[in-house]
Amino acid sequence: MMTIEKVMAMLGEMKKGEKALIKSISGADRFVRRRLLDLGIAEGAEVCIKCVLPFGGPVMLESCGQCVGIRRREAFRIEVERV
Amino acid sequence: MDIALIGNPNTGKTSLFNNLTGSYEYVGNWSGVTVEKKVGILKNQRDQLIDLPGVYTLNPLSKDEGVVTIFFLNEPFDMLLNILDASQLRRNLHLTIQLLEFGAPIVIGLNMVDVAGNRGIKIDSRNLSACLGVPVVPVVARTGKGCDSLAEMISAEAGQPDIAFEVDYGPAVEKATAALKEKLAGRTKIPARWLAIQFLEGNQYVREFLLNFIGGSELNELLEFVETQLKTDGVKETLEQYMYRKRSEAIETVVARSMVRTEGAGTPLSEKIDRIATNKILGIPLFLLLMYLMFMLTFDWLGFPLSDALDAVITGPVTDWISAGLAAVGASEFINALILDGIVAGVGGVLVFVPQIFILFFFISLLEDSGYMARVALVMDRVMEAAGLNGKAFIPMMIGFGCNVPGIMAARTIETPKERLLTILLTPLMSCSARLPVYALFAGAFFAGDKALIVLSLYVLGIVVALILAKIFSITVLKGETSLFVIELPPYRVPQIQALWRSTWEKGKGFVKKAGTFIFAGSVLIWLLSYAGPGGLKVPMDDSYLAMIGGIFAPIFAPIGFGTWQAGASLLTGFLAKESIISTMNIIYFVPDEATLQGLLSQHFTPLAAYSFMVFILLYVPCLATAATIYKETGSRRWTAFSIGYALLIAYLLSFIVYQGGKLAGWA
Numbered sequence: 001m002m003t004i005e006k007v008m009a010m011l012g013e014m015k016k017g018e019k020a021l022i023k024s025i026s027g028a029d030r031f032v033r034r035r036l037l038d039l040g041i042a043e044g045a046e047v048c049i050k051c052v053l054p055f056g057g058p059v060m061l062e063s064c065g066q067c068v069g070i071r072r073r074e075a076f077r078i079e080v081e082r083v
Numbered sequence: 084m085d086i087a088l089i090g091n092p093n094t095g096k097t098s099l100f101n102n103l104t105g106s107y108e109y110v111g112n113w114s115g116v117t118v119e120k121k122v123g124i125l126k127n128q129r130d131q132l133i134d135l136p137g138v139y140t141l142n143p144l145s146k147d148e149g150v151v152t153i154f155f156l157n158e159p160f161d162m163l164l165n166i167l168d169a170s171q172l173r174r175n176l177h178l179t180i181q182l183l184e185f186g187a188p189i190v191i192g193l194n195m196v197d198v199a200g201n202r203g204i205k206i207d208s209r210n211l212s213a214c215l216g217v218p219v220v221p222v223v224a225r226t227g228k229g230c231d232s233l234a235e236m237i238s239a240e241a242g243q244p245d246i247a248f249e250v251d252y253g254p255a256v257e258k259a260t261a262a263l264k265e266k267l268a269g270r271t272k273i274p275a276r277w278l279a280i281q282f283l284e285g286n287q288y289v290r291e292f293l294l295n296f297i298g299g300s301e302l303n304e305l306l307e308f309v310e311t312q313l314k315t316d317g318v319k320e321t322l323e324q325y326m327y328r329k330r331s332e333a334i335e336t337v338v339a340r341s342m343v344r345t346e347g348a349g350t351p352l353s354e355k356i357d358r359i360a361t362n363k364i365l366g367i368p369l370f371l372l373l374m375y376l377m378f379m380l381t382f383d384w385l386g387f388p389l390s391d392a393l394d395a396v397i398t399g400p401v402t403d404w405i406s407a408g409l410a411a412v413g414a415s416e417f418i419n420a421l422i423l424d425g426i427v428a429g430v431g432g433v434l435v436f437v438p439q440i441f442i443l444f445f446f447i448s449l450l451e452d453s454g455y456m457a458r459v460a461l462v463m464d465r466v467m468e469a470a471g472l473n474g475k476a477f478i479p480m481m482i483g484f485g486c487n488v489p490g491i492m493a494a495r496t497i498e499t500p501k502e503r504l505l506t507i508l509l510t511p512l513m514s515c516s517a518r519l520p521v522y523a524l525f526a527g528a529f530f531a532g533d534k535a536l537i538v539l540s541l542y543v544l545g546i547v548v549a550l551i552l553a554k555i556f557s558i559t560v561l562k563g564e565t566s567l568f569v570i571e572l573p574p575y576r577v578p579q580i581q582a583l584w585r586s587t588w589e590k591g592k593g594f595v596k597k598a599g600t601f602i603f604a605g606s607v608l609i610w611l612l613s614y615a616g617p618g619g620l621k622v623p624m625d626d627s628y629l630a631m632i633g634g635i636f637a638p639i640f641a642p643i644g645f646g647t648w649q650a651g652a653s654l655l656t657g658f659l660a661k662e663s664i665i666s667t668m669n670i671i672y673f674v675p676d677e678a679t680l681q682g683l684l685s686q687h688f689t690p691l692a693a694y695s696f697m698v699f700i701l702l703y704v705p706c707l708a709t710a711a712t713i714y715k716e717t718g719s720r721r722w723t724a725f726s727i728g729y730a731l732l733i734a735y736l737l738s739f740i741v742y743q744g745g746k747l748a749g750w751a
Contacts, residue, residue: 026324031144031498035569037327038139040174050354051361057465058474058568060361065202066171067357067572069461071468074569 011047012059012076019048020080027077032070039068046083084130085159086237089151089182090166091175092137093573095194095224098582099166100134102230127238133160139174141181142286146503147495152288155185156273163189164237166224169199169206172342176334177327183215183248184277191219192233198574203345211341215248225579250333252326255312256283259305266297283309284326353454353574360455366462375539377446382523383535386439390523393438394677397431417620421610424673429606429666433598435677436520436665441591443516447485448586452578456481460570470550471557473497473568476506480549483513484542485590487709490515491716501561507716508556508726509549511705514542516594517661521700524665528681529690537694541701548702548733560725597660605656605663610670624671643699643738644692657700659707664700691750695742702734 014020022045025033041047041063050060050067058069090096104123121134135151143149154160163182167175182189193208212219218236222229256279263282264275271278281289283306293302310322318325359365380386405427409419450456456478464474475497483490490510497503514522522541526534612629616622624630625648633652640646640654649671656663674680688696704727705713714723 029565029567031567032569034144034323035139038144038174038177039569039571040171040177042327042331050357051363053361053366053462053465054363055465058461060357060461060572062354064171064173065351066174067353067574069457069464069474069568069570069572071464071568074567 007082009080009082010076011049011061011078011080012072014049014075014080014082016049016052018082019046020082021046023079023081025078027079028074029077032074036068036070039066040064041068047080084161085133086125086130086162086164087133087135087154087160088164088166089135089178090137090194091139091168091171091178092571094137094166094168094171094175096137096166097134099192099194099222099224099230099233100132101582101585102224102227103234104132125237126234130237132164138178140178141185141281142284143288145496145498149288152286156288156292160187162237163187164192164233165189166192166194169193169196169221170202170204172199172204172206173331173334173338176337177330179215180248180250180330180333181277181281183217184250184274184280186274186277189217190233190236191215191217192224192229193219193221194224196221197223202351205343205345207341207343211337214337214340225576225582248333248337250330252280252329253313253316255309255316256280256326258312259283259309262305262308263293263297266301270296280326282306283322285323351574356575357458357572360458361461366458370459370462374542377443378539378542379535381439381442381446381519381535382526382538386442387523387527387534389438389442390435391677394435397427397435398677401431402427420614421607425606425610425614425670426603428669428673429609430598430603432665432669432677433520433602433662434595436523436662437591437595437598439519439523440516440594441587443519444485444590445583445587447482448583448590449578450481452576452583452586454573454575457570457572461572464568464570466550467553468566468568470553471561471566472502472505472550472553473499473566475568475570476502479506479510480513480546483510483515485516486593487511487513487515487705488712489590491709491712494716499565499567501557501563502566504717504722505553505556505561507713508722508729509553511709511713511726511730512545512549512552512702514545514701515661517706518700520662520665522697524668524677524681525684525688525693525697527677528684529688529693537697541697544698544737545701548737552729552733594662597662601660602662602666605659606666606670609652609656609663609667613670629671640699642743643735644695644742645688645699647687649687650696654699654703657706658704661700661706691742691745695738695745698741699734699738702730702737704730704734 008023009020011020022041022043024043025036028036036042041061045063047061047063050062052059056072058071059075060067060069088096088100100123103125123132123134125132135154136147138148138151141152141155143152165179165182167179179191193206193211196206199206208219208221220229220233220236222233224230260276260279263279267275278289278293282293282302290302313322313325320328360369402423406423409422450459459481460474460477463477467474467476476494479490479493482493487510490513491507494503494506494510497506522538526537530537609629612632613624613627614620616627616631618626629652630648632655633648633650636651636655637646637648640650649668652671653664653667656667669680672680672683674683684693710723710727713726714720717723
């Protein structure tokens with residue numbers, strides 16, 4: 001059980017350079033969820049944190065070679081599994 | 084034949100449009116450059132190509148994307164040209180499938196094959212074509228490679244499509260389709276299946292459309308029917324998610340047959356640049372440094388000497404030549420004065436700034452084209468969020484530095500109505516290129532040592548005031564609605580000189596054109612008003628009609644440092660177009676060249692009053708064209724009046740603080 005606890009995380013907790021698989025985006029705001037789906041970032045997609053801007057600023061994700069910026073608040077509502 | 088060009092944002096649609104039509108179209112590398120439908124004629128001189136805004140799906144989130152859905156529902160067209168980004172095939176196919184469901188003939192242009200290749204992705208266009216049942220032509224839109232065969236394919240492909248591809252959404256959706264088809268009973272030409280799928284996915288525009296034929300309760304019943312049916316089948320997702328998953332599954336089978344992945348070539352250049360451009364610590368300083376360089380080049384290092392040289396040409400040889408010409412044809416004294424003191428002074432005084440304005444536009448085009456603009460939006464989001472806006476609002480504001488009108492139109496890409504309205508209201512505070520001549524003139528006259536810094540301070544003041552007002556407005560007149568921000572960051576691209584020049588020219592030609600029309604007519608009028616007065620023609624300028632009109636406003640401006648009729652009159656004309664301020668001053672102070680005008684100005688203004696005047700010009704009122712655009716975009720007289728009213732108020736207030744505060748501090 002311990003290992004599973006360790007692997008699951010929220011996207012917002014992740015640091016620059018870390019990779020993860022999206023587990024659930026249903027917690028995110030409806031609009032953000034729609035836009036992420038539009039960009040092909042759905043459950044099962046692998047994302048990599050490219051940068052985290054200071055003072056609680058947005059995070060930049062990379063998935064399948066494309067980069068997307070979302071706010072950290074929203075990133076904290078997306079469940080991921082570290083890889 | 085009408086062909087609609089459609090594709091995801093940042094797939095090179097506008098480049099393809101330019102290559103196919105040979106027309107000069109505005110190209111930019113950030114989501115939402117195409118804010119309006121644009122039409123061009125294909126090189127065969129027969130067919131029309133309609134450039135639609137970039138969308139990810141036909142189910143819109145922003146007003147900009149809504150344009151596409153409205154187009155599909157209401158406008159007739161004969162064929163679709165769908166452009167795909169080969170390096171993002173899966174995401175791009177979501178749109179393609181919705182287009183296939185619409186049932187119109189389609190040709191696919193597979194773009195960015197080179198980018199995909201670098202990332203180790205190879206796409207077999209023949210297999211892709213076979214899977215989808217539509218022609219697929221590989222192209223490189225930026226260089227024009229493959230565009231000829233695409234054009235041939237378009238001409239050959241008119242007629243009924245042979246679409247072999249269909250997504251299996253399950254029996255519930257198909258039943259709903261059948262039910263909808265029955266209810267519509269052939270009252271619309273749009274395929275029932277497409278309408279059903281879009282409606283079930285929650286497309287509000289399609290729902291509105293269906294309400295023309297079917298009652299709201301019937302539509303809700305249909306929706307409930309599918310939802311309960313899916314629930315009994317054990318589907319746990321929402322309907323929207325379910326539809327998305329079904330489409331994704333279908334896409335996987337297509338991708339499996341047409342895409343080959345090999346090893347990619349190391350870290351892409353984009354990522355390397357982003358390590359610095361969006362760096363935690365360096366991001367904002369880097370942006371400010373770039374802005375500083377841009378201003379130094381525009382106002383100091385490059386633009387200033389160029390404008391000076393042009394001024395020398397206009398006031399020297401050109402004026403001599405015109406007066407010689409006038410003497411040769413024996414023009415009357417009136418005509419002589421009208422042309423030399425009115426038109427040459429007025430229009431010439433504005434044209435002098437063409438080099439500086441083109442340099443500024445060049446840099447704005449460079450920011451757009453390279454892909455850096457989206458990074459700026461990301462880096463600035465935290466600051467913008469504090470002001471009640473989101474980072475995307477920074478893009479319209481940056482474009483507003485060139486001209487407020489396209490800036491305000493670019494606000495359409497902002498998804499939340501409140502943030503969009505705020506952006507529209509505040510973009511006029513961005514110092515547009517038409518205000519630049521005023522600064523160049525005054526900064527040159529009073530602050531010759533640090534022109535660029537003084538001008539930069541005004542640009543920054545505009546941004547700061549906009550952010551403070553955004554905060555104030557968002558907690559008073561525009562409350563509610565949470566702020567949201569998702570932005571796609573396109574890969575960096577080395578801008579092509581040709582495309583850069585095109586988009587610089589596109590932006591700059593408006594300025595030149597305005598000088599030849601609006602400013603020309605304005606100059607004649609202003610000169611006439613300054614030439615005539617209650618005492619007849621050729622009165623001393625202080626007794627002219629212009630002095631009388633300007634004099635009405637003079638007392639109001641006294642507390643802010645420029646209570647002269649000359650200032651009053653130029654500010655009045657500045658509402659028509661900000662460049663008019665300069666042409667009016669040139670006529671009023673009628674002097675042979677810019678340098679003499681600057682000398683004369685120092686008799687009428689103190690340096691403090693000059694700065695106060697520049698602050699007032701920066702903020703005081705959106706010009707006529709901008710006010711008209713605000714009205715068009717908000718559709719509200721009230722908000723248009725508000726945008727003019729608050730600007731006047733804030734301009735007066737700040738100029739008052741600058742002037743009176745400065746006097747107290749002993750700077751006068």
